[in-house]
Amino acid sequence: MVTIKDIAKAAGVSVTTVSRALNGYDDVNEDTRQKIKDIAQGLGYSPNMAARSLISKKTKTLGLLLSNVTRASSKDNIAFEILCGMNDRAGELDYDLVLFSTTPQKQKIKSYKTLCQERGVDGVIIMGIRLDDAYLKEVVSSQIPCVLIDIPLEGPNVGYVTSDNVGGAYRAVSYLLEAGHRKIGVVNGHSQADVSVQRLKGYKQALERFGIPFDESLVMDGSFSEAGAKEAAYRLLAQQPDITALFCISDLMALGALQAVRGLGLQVPGQISVVGFDNIDVTAYCSPALTTVNQNKYEMGYQAAQMLIDLLEGRKVSHRLVLDTELIVRESVSPR
Amino acid sequence: MVTIKDIAKAAGVSVTTVSRALNGYDDVNEDTRQKIKDIAQGLGYSPNMAARSLISKKTKTLGLLLSNVTRASSKDNIAFEILCGMNDRAGELDYDLVLFSTTPQKQKIKSYKTLCQERGVDGVIIMGIRLDDAYLKEVVSSQIPCVLIDIPLEGPNVGYVTSDNVGGAYRAVSYLLEAGHRKIGVVNGHSQADVSVQRLKGYKQALERFGIPFDESLVMDGSFSEAGAKEAAYRLLAQQPDITALFCISDLMALGALQAVRGLGLQVPGQISVVGFDNIDVTAYCSPALTTVNQNKYEMGYQAAQMLIDLLEGRKVSHRLVLDTELIVRESVSPR
DNA sequence: CCCGTTTTCCGAAACGTTTCGGATAACCTT
DNA sequence: AAGGTTATCCGAAACGTTTCGGAAAACGGG
Numbered sequence: 001m002v003t004i005k006d007i008a009k010a011a012g013v014s015v016t017t018v019s020r021a022l023n024g025y026d027d028v029n030e031d032t033r034q035k036i037k038d039i040a041q042g043l044g045y046s047p048n049m050a051a052r053s054l055i056s057k058k059t060k061t062l063g064l065l066l067s068n069v070t071r072a073s074s075k076d077n078i079a080f081e082i083l084c085g086m087n088d089r090a091g092e093l094d095y096d097l098v099l100f101s102t103t104p105q106k107q108k109i110k111s112y113k114t115l116c117q118e119r120g121v122d123g124v125i126i127m128g129i130r131l132d133d134a135y136l137k138e139v140v141s142s143q144i145p146c147v148l149i150d151i152p153l154e155g156p157n158v159g160y161v162t163s164d165n166v167g168g169a170y171r172a173v174s175y176l177l178e179a180g181h182r183k184i185g186v187v188n189g190h191s192q193a194d195v196s197v198q199r200l201k202g203y204k205q206a207l208e209r210f211g212i213p214f215d216e217s218l219v220m221d222g223s224f225s226e227a228g229a230k231e232a233a234y235r236l237l238a239q240q241p242d243i244t245a246l247f248c249i250s251d252l253m254a255l256g257a258l259q260a261v262r263g264l265g266l267q268v269p270g271q272i273s274v275v276g277f278d279n280i281d282v283t284a285y286c287s288p289a290l291t292t293v294n295q296n297k298y299e300m301g302y303q304a305a306q307m308l309i310d311l312l313e314g315r316k317v318s319h320r321l322v323l324d325t326e327l328i329v330r331e332s333v334s335p336r
Numbered sequence: 337m338v339t340i341k342d343i344a345k346a347a348g349v350s351v352t353t354v355s356r357a358l359n360g361y362d363d364v365n366e367d368t369r370q371k372i373k374d375i376a377q378g379l380g381y382s383p384n385m386a387a388r389s390l391i392s393k394k395t396k397t398l399g400l401l402l403s404n405v406t407r408a409s410s411k412d413n414i415a416f417e418i419l420c421g422m423n424d425r426a427g428e429l430d431y432d433l434v435l436f437s438t439t440p441q442k443q444k445i446k447s448y449k450t451l452c453q454e455r456g457v458d459g460v461i462i463m464g465i466r467l468d469d470a471y472l473k474e475v476v477s478s479q480i481p482c483v484l485i486d487i488p489l490e491g492p493n494v495g496y497v498t499s500d501n502v503g504g505a506y507r508a509v510s511y512l513l514e515a516g517h518r519k520i521g522v523v524n525g526h527s528q529a530d531v532s533v534q535r536l537k538g539y540k541q542a543l544e545r546f547g548i549p550f551d552e553s554l555v556m557d558g559s560f561s562e563a564g565a566k567e568a569a570y571r572l573l574a575q576q577p578d579i580t581a582l583f584c585i586s587d588l589m590a591l592g593a594l595q596a597v598r599g600l601g602l603q604v605p606g607q608i609s610v611v612g613f614d615n616i617d618v619t620a621y622c623s624p625a626l627t628t629v630n631q632n633k634y635e636m637g638y639q640a641a642q643m644l645i646d647l648l649e650g651r652k653v654s655h656r657l658v659l660d661t662e663l664i665v666r667e668s669v670s671p672r
Numbered sequence: 673c674c675c676g677t678t679t680t681c682c683g684a685a686a687c688g689t690t691t692c693g694g695a696t697a698a699c700c701t702t
Numbered sequence: 703a704a705g706g707t708t709a710t711c712c713g714a715a716a717c718g719t720t721t722c723g724g725a726a727a728a729c730g731g732g
Contacts (some may be wrong), residue, residue: 001573004688028710051390053689054718056717075461098397098432099434339718352682386718389687391687393687636707
């Protein structure tokens with residue numbers, strides 16, 4: 001490994017000068033700087049990040065904490081799209097991304113905070129975590145700058161980015177109402193996800209606009225899984241046979257609901273209309289193609305990285321970003 | 337930040353002893369060790385990786401170089417599933433994963449090798465790169481241990497993991513042949529991807545078994561994209577109207593081919609049968625559900641991480657791993 | 673009780689970089 | 703020519719850890 005010292009020797013200057021020359025300080029003669037640069041180039045020098053960050057206390061790396069990057073989670077590639085956006089922006093700004101794999105059992109031993117300071121990431125992006133996660137508070141209240149995805153928390157060092165979930169749900173449900181549906185079941189996620197409560201709020205608002213009272217028994221949790229949603233949809237349709245439409249809080253769950261509806265021998269959208277949320281890729285290909293609300297996942301990641309880096313570099317910036325959503329009309333809804 | 341020094345002071349021992357106690361050396365009294373551990377715990381100590389790796393020259397991080405983690409690539413989540421596997425295994429073995437975003441323009445400035453040594457990763461996994469990539473040779477011939485995904489190169493410090501592409505293709509095409517198809521078009525990727533040549537080889541072998549001569553004009557490149565495949569399928573079907581089946585080298589391309597077939601007003605599988613490759617999620621949901629060959633993406637990532645770490649830790653291990661593939665029969669093929 | 677061995681500890685150097693405080697020399701200004 | 707600036711450079715300390723060589727103390731065997 002070629003070090004700054006080797007360059008110094010070759011150039012006949014001190015290591016100090018080499019360091020300052022390479023880092024663009026202005027108290028070094030342009031000729032010497034050029035000579036040093038040439039030698040560095042010739043020797044194939046590249047700075048040692050460990051040494052550098054040992055003293056600067058900066059690592060130029062962002063941690064990504066996502067609790068569910070595991071075998072199961074790959075079907076909806078939402079996480080992946082977000083990751084792509086993050087990675088792109090981080091790359092542009094010369095940061096690297098390190099993935100923290102957090103399995104429940106490892107979490108017992110090492111908290112996020114420990115993980116972060118051990119690895120020495122400058123900041124961290126957290127997603128896919130439950131609101132009641134014991135360690136969420138910890139990292140948020142710690143000194144580590146962090147931005148949350150879909151978790152509305154703010155602080156001096158923490159911000160978040162999310163989609164306009166209530167708006168999206170509002171538009172989706174309004175669309176159903178305008179199509180004449182009046183008894184709309186909702187397949188929800190679980191109470192410990194902010195998106196669940198926000199999207200339900202949108203549902204209620206749409207109902208309100210049409211003067212329809214909210215009926216608690218029309219909503220059922222599907223735990224964000226395909227199987228869970230299938231189960232939930234079965235129960236919903238069994239208990240309330242006059243339901244004509246299902247609003248599913250996520251596309252994956254809409255897929256599960258679709259199975260349940262078919263399992264009951266009912267047609268989509270002929271007898272039951274379905275709308276989802278997220279606009280994952282499958283929705284365009286499945287049959288019937290799913291009407292859903294799009295959220296800009298790539299952008300979420302991109303902006304999250306941007307916000308975190310802004311935070312890190314001390315820029316004054318809003319700690320809250322809500323991205324627009326858009327209703328994507330396809331084939332799973334018919335008028336009633 | 338609490339350092340080893342603070343612990344030493346609090347425990348009334350030297351930093352050497354603290355270090356050795358914490359790292360499990362046996363020349364420290366069990367009582368002192370316990371005391372030191374307690375104090376470390378109490379102070380919330382966590383070791384500084386930068387300092388540690390400065391001297392040990394190990395970082396316990398794996399680099400992941402994938403050239404196409406960008407906006408477009410998210411539709412087929414193959415990369416993501418592989419990543420999940422890698423991340424899981426790396427995590428189990430106490431390594432972290434850092435993503436290297438390589439855009440074509442950045443590649444000009446910094447070669448992979450530079451990237452790796454700057455970031456000080458112990459080794460690197462490379463995927464999604466073309467065989468003719470200028471820097472591929474560089475990193476492979478460098479000292480950096482690396483494992484390739486779907487690129488058959490071996491060396492003292494390099495290994496690879498891939499699927500049984502020829503076997504998979506062989507079974508897929510045999511299935512078509514057994515169903516009575518004789519004129520089978522193939523939508524290929526491009527010549528600079530090993531999977532393209534392997535899967536084509538499987539196609540040829542199947543043909544051979546049935547005594548059918550290989551016809552060059554039956555294969556057309558679709559550049560691994562949906563649009564490219566659509567175009568290719570159009571051309572194929574126009575030029576050879578008696579084609580009765582399409583073997584697509586990837587599912588994403590099969591989706592494109594499906595569009596082309598429909599665009600020509602033909603039925604799948606009634607008039608044209610289609611089989612894909614990869615078994616991405618959409619294939620189970622699209623209509624008709626796609627017959628395809630599954631490759632175990634998660635396992636590929638898992639094993640790649642395992643192999644790299646074996647390499648890093650000097651274990652004697654095979655530098656080559658070929659995972660089984662499996663034909664998944666669904667609805668896109670009918671007998672002729 | 674002496675000598676060799678084991679146990680337990682420590683001082684200091686090293687890793688590659690940045691940075692603080694200063695030093696030298698050349699250049700102005702009056 | 704003296705004093706003040708400026709341009710350019712350097713020595714040494716510091717960051718937090720590991721590790722080499724050795725040292726002190728306790729122990730065991732004869």
